[in-house]
Amino acid sequence: MNVTPVPDLPEIREGDDLAALIDERADLDSADVVCVASTVVSKAEGRAHDLDAFPAGPRATEIADRLAEITGEEKDPRFAQAVLEESTDLLIEAPFLLTETRFGHVGVNAGIDRSNVPGSDILLLPKRPDESARRLHDALSVPVIVTDTCGRPFRHGQRGVAIGKAGLPASHDWRGEHDRDGRELGVTVESIVDELAAAANLVLGEGSGGEPVAVVREFELDGFAGSDELFRDVETDFVRQALREWSYA
Ligand code: GDP
Ligand code: MN
Ligand code: MN
Ligand code: MN
Known part of the structure; x- marks a missing residue:
C-alpha cells in the first residue's frame, strides 16, 4: 500500500x-x-470560532480557576466553556480536561484545536x-x-x-x-x-x-x-x- x-x-x-x-x-x-x-x-x-462566542458560566470559571491553580498557567474560562458545550461527559477535570464529545469521541479539551486556525481563536471538531x-x-x-x-x-x-x-x-x-x-x-x-x-x-x-x-x-x-x-x-x-x-x- x-x-x-x-x-x-x-x-x-x-x-x-x-x-x-x-x-x-x-x-x-x-x-x-x-x-x-x-x-x-x-x-x-x-x-472556527472566537472565544467571545463562549461566555463562561460558573462551572467553566470554576474549572479554569482550578486548572490555573494546579498548572500555574493562566486558563481562559471561555475555553473551558467551549469544551463543556462540546461535551456530554467530563472524565477528568484536572490537571487537564478529558471529555466525551457529543458524537462519542473521548479526547483532551473535546478535541478543540488552537493550531492551524488563522483568523479565529479555536476550531471545534x-x-x-x-x-x-x-x-x-x-x-x-x-x-x-x-x-x-x-x-x-x-x-x-x-x-x-x-x-x-x-x-x-x-x-x-x-x-x-x-x-x-x-x-x-x-x-x-x-x-x-x-x-x-x-x-x-x-x-x-x-x-x-x-x-x-x-x-x-x-x-x-x-x-x-x-x-x-x-x-x-x-x-x-x-x-x-x-x-x-x-x-x-
Ligand atoms: P488535525 O490533526 O486534524 O488537528 O490537523 P493538523 O492541524 O495537524 O493539520 C494537518 C495538516 O493539514 C498539516 O499539514 C497542516 O499544515 C494542514 N492544514 C491545516 N489546515 C489546512 C488548510 O486549511 N489548508 C491546507 N492546504 N492545509 C491545511
Ligand atoms: Mn486536531
Ligand atoms: Mn494533526
Ligand atoms: Mn491541529
Whole structure:
C-alpha cells in the first residue's frame, strides 16, 4: 500500500466544497481510501470560532480557576466553556480536561484545536464526523476517514485516529480465525480505520505543511468484516469506569 498527500489544497474556509477540491487534485481510483484531517472538515463546516462566542458560566470559571491553580498557567474560562458545550461527559477535570464529545469521541479539551486556525481563536471538531465522512464518500465514491491527531493514555506521543468514517468497516474482526499453531483467535478486533488514520497522519504532519488530505492506495479492503463502532460503550469500557472512581487530589 502507499499513502500520498493530495497536493496544492488551499486554505480551507467555511462553505468550501471539500469534495470538489479533493476530486480536482487527486486522480481517485475506486480502491482508494481518502483520509481527511478533521481540521479542514471543521473549517469547511464553519466550526472556527472566537472565544467571545463562549461566555463562561460558573462551572467553566470554576474549572479554569482550578486548572490555573494546579498548572500555574493562566486558563481562559471561555475555553473551558467551549469544551463543556462540546461535551456530554467530563472524565477528568484536572490537571487537564478529558471529555466525551457529543458524537462519542473521548479526547483532551473535546478535541478543540488552537493550531492551524488563522483568523479565529479555536476550531471545534466537526459536529458529526461520521456524517461529514458520509457526505465526502457520497461525492467521491471511495471510502473516507476523518482523522484527528490525538494523545493516548499509557504511551508518550500523539498519533492519528479515525473520528469518523464512511464506506468501509471500522475494524477487521479476527475472531474465529487461526494462528500459526491452529489456535483460534478469541479477542482480536483490529481497528483498521485507526491504523489507516495513523498512516495518513504520518504524511499529513502537524505544522505548516499544508497537506490535510492523504490517499491510501492499494490497501486490500475486501474480505474485512468487523464492527462499525469507533467508540466503546460505557458499560464495557472498564478503564473509563475506573476513572469514575478516581479524582485528582
Ligand atoms: P488535525 O490533526 O486534524 O488537528 O490537523 P493538523 O492541524 O495537524 O493539520 C494537518 C495538516 O493539514 C498539516 O499539514 C497542516 O499544515 C494542514 N492544514 C491545516 N489546515 C489546512 C488548510 O486549511 N489548508 C491546507 N492546504 N492545509 C491545511
Ligand atoms: Mn491541529
Ligand atoms: Mn486536531
Ligand atoms: Mn494533526
